[in-house]
Amino acid sequence: MDKRNLKGWLYLLPAFLFLVVFMIYPLIDVFIYSFEEGFNFASQSFFGVGTYNYSYILHDPYFLQAVKNTFILVIITVPLSTGIALLISLGLSSIKALRKLFQTVYFLPYVTNTLAVGLVFMILFKPTEYTDGLVNLIISWFGGSTVDFISGPYWAKMFVLCFYTIWVVMPFKILILTSALASVNQDYYNAAKVDGASTFKTFTKITLPMISPSLFYLIITGFIGAFKAYSDAVALFGTNLNTAEMNTIVGYVYDMLYGSSGGYPSFASAAAIILFAIVLTITCINLMVSKKHVHY
Amino acid sequence: MKVVLQNLTKKFPGRGKKSEDVVAVDNFNFEIPDGKLVGLLGPSGCGKSTTLNLLCGLLKPTSGKVFFGEDDVTDLPAENRGVGMVFQNYALYPHLTVRQNIIFPLQNLKGKDKMSKEEMGKKALEVAKLVQIDELMDRKPKELSGGQQQRVAIARALVKRPRVLLLDEPLSNLDARLRLQTREEIRRIQRETGITTVFVTHDQEEAMSISDMIVVMRAGVVQQIGKPQNVYDDPVNLFVAKFLGTPPINVFYGRIKDGGLYIGDGKIADAAGVPDQDVYAAVRPEGFILDDNGPLCCGLSRVEIMGRDISVVSTHDSAENPVIRSIISSESNVNTQSPEVRFSVKPNKLFVFSGQTEDRIRIN
Numbered sequence: 001m002d003k004r005n006l007k008g009w010l011y012l013l014p015a016f017l018f019l020v021v022f023m024i025y026p027l028i029d030v031f032i033y034s035f036e037e038g039f040n041f042a043s044q045s046f047f048g049v050g051t052y053n054y055s056y057i058l059h060d061p062y063f064l065q066a067v068k069n070t071f072i073l074v075i076i077t078v079p080l081s082t083g084i085a086l087l088i089s090l091g092l093s094s095i096k097a098l099r100k101l102f103q104t105v106y107f108l109p110y111v112t113n114t115l116a117v118g119l120v121f122m123i124l125f126k127p128t129e130y131t132d133g134l135v136n137l138i139i140s141w142f143g144g145s146t147v148d149f150i151s152g153p154y155w156a157k158m159f160v161l162c163f164y165t166i167w168v169v170m171p172f173k174i175l176i177l178t179s180a181l182a183s184v185n186q187d188y189y190n191a192a193k194v195d196g197a198s199t200f201k202t203f204t205k206i207t208l209p210m211i212s213p214s215l216f217y218l219i220i221t222g223f224i225g226a227f228k229a230y231s232d233a234v235a236l237f238g239t240n241l242n243t244a245e246m247n248t249i250v251g252y253v254y255d256m257l258y259g260s261s262g263g264y265p266s267f268a269s270a271a272a273i274i275l276f277a278i279v280l281t282i283t284c285i286n287l288m289v290s291k292k293h294v295h296y
Numbered sequence: 297m298k299v300v301l302q303n304l305t306k307k308f309p310g311r312g313k314k315s316e317d318v319v320a321v322d323n324f325n326f327e328i329p330d331g332k333l334v335g336l337l338g339p340s341g342c343g344k345s346t347t348l349n350l351l352c353g354l355l356k357p358t359s360g361k362v363f364f365g366e367d368d369v370t371d372l373p374a375e376n377r378g379v380g381m382v383f384q385n386y387a388l389y390p391h392l393t394v395r396q397n398i399i400f401p402l403q404n405l406k407g408k409d410k411m412s413k414e415e416m417g418k419k420a421l422e423v424a425k426l427v428q429i430d431e432l433m434d435r436k437p438k439e440l441s442g443g444q445q446q447r448v449a450i451a452r453a454l455v456k457r458p459r460v461l462l463l464d465e466p467l468s469n470l471d472a473r474l475r476l477q478t479r480e481e482i483r484r485i486q487r488e489t490g491i492t493t494v495f496v497t498h499d500q501e502e503a504m505s506i507s508d509m510i511v512v513m514r515a516g517v518v519q520q521i522g523k524p525q526n527v528y529d530d531p532v533n534l535f536v537a538k539f540l541g542t543p544p545i546n547v548f549y550g551r552i553k554d555g556g557l558y559i560g561d562g563k564i565a566d567a568a569g570v571p572d573q574d575v576y577a578a579v580r581p582e583g584f585i586l587d588d589n590g591p592l593c594c595g596l597s598r599v600e601i602m603g604r605d606i607s608v609v610s611t612h613d614s615a616e617n618p619v620i621r622s623i624i625s626s627e628s629n630v631n632t633q634s635p636e637v638r639f640s641v642k643p644n645k646l647f648v649f650s651g652q653t654e655d656r657i658r659i660n
Contacts, residue, residue, distance in 0.1 A: 185385075187387040188387055191387040193353075193354065193373075193374040196378075196404035197400070198375070201404060206389060
């Protein structure tokens, strides 16, 4: 190893140490806990080693509910939020007047306080003594029957959760996509025009491939973010998510550690490792798909 | 297919509220004969690229009309005009291979022109052979050199058999040697296909060397249209005379007095019948003859030997530029020790322009 190489490693050392202490060591630790049955933090003791933790949580209806919720959330929100963000960005980049204003308006949720957002959703969906929420008001105007979105049927609660998630992640996606669209050289569009391409064809053959790296980045981070969803559900349905049937995998992990029925680090670790495996698999699939469709 | 521009005018709104419109192209009239190669020539910002964009339909004229043959295409959008265009930076789609790039215009054909995949492949290969890139069909644009990219761009513009081929500064991104080679190539391809071609350049040498006709523009106004040699030999105003030719023409402040053209004290030529006035007298570098008794007396700076010719660099008080460059045969003998050199001037290489309007004054 020559001197320059050594210097390079030296520069990397702080970040590397940080990663080892706060990422790699805990990861390995969690992996070990997940195989230690009945691990106790206080006494640092356990009964035995085996796959019981996994078998327990895989038979736990709360965990299965959390997995189901998380997957529904991912499958609905990632494509929808990316798609709508793309549509809005296309709209933004094709208008001239008021463009700045709209850009600001669409970005507002990103800088808005979570509590304020929660308040808005309460007004929209939460029934109180005086009202059933704004959405229910509108539904009843059109002659529909009101729905309890916060403690009513499963689909209503899931709808609110998905709606909230999409709404929260949208500004960032719009920001990324509008700048990606703006960075496509106008000459390509002119060339496509002279070559006789229709608007739709220009979009699929020129625009989409040109912004595919940004789009791909958003999809991957979107998947990961949605799999790790937790705080949104808490903001909407409170901390007792299991009873509300609205728990997510991360929520389950948290409950197992610190929840009212908590104190089971082994189960929590097993759930965390399963989540890790799921995210890793999905990301790998994403990367494989992107090799074919993303053009750098 | 002949192309007719009729009173073509393009104005852009000025910046700011009270500023006036910018006239990029002003009342352009021109009929490009079928199958000719025409060079639009002028300094930056003279409206030549705007003219090209008006021809291809990316811009709409403020007034005036464009005809392809007998068809009025003024209101036809770019995608329906059937033109091929080569952009200055080529605008090759970076995510597509050379083959896909060339096929792209064919995939957009509709109705009876629609082609099968095999037909497209065949056409693409045909045109690729014409521009000699058939070996590179499966590469991506960034894996090609500048010259190769240029050829791909030409192939893409040609593949659908455009009615008119437009080239926007096609050579500006190439190095000097490639530029020479490519311009011959463009000429050859244009001859072989017989497609009416318009190309834009600010390089007068480029335009002169390959064009059938050149159009010299300045600030949106056409100055002169004609065969390159004719424009060179017979410029209508000082701007055109200065713009064409390397080394550039030598301009002197002169005057017409008593039926003679004077530069300084020397009477350079007869100008019988022309009223007395201040003029510009412009002499092409090859228009000087070494003559010990010549009327033009210049201070000798140096002599540059360039093989076939020698270039005499001299100075004159009435010259517009600090140096005068004259090109004479290498057989002539210049006394490099002498502080001055005397010339007489070939009448057909001397042009006189009005001191006020800069328009040509014919003295013979």
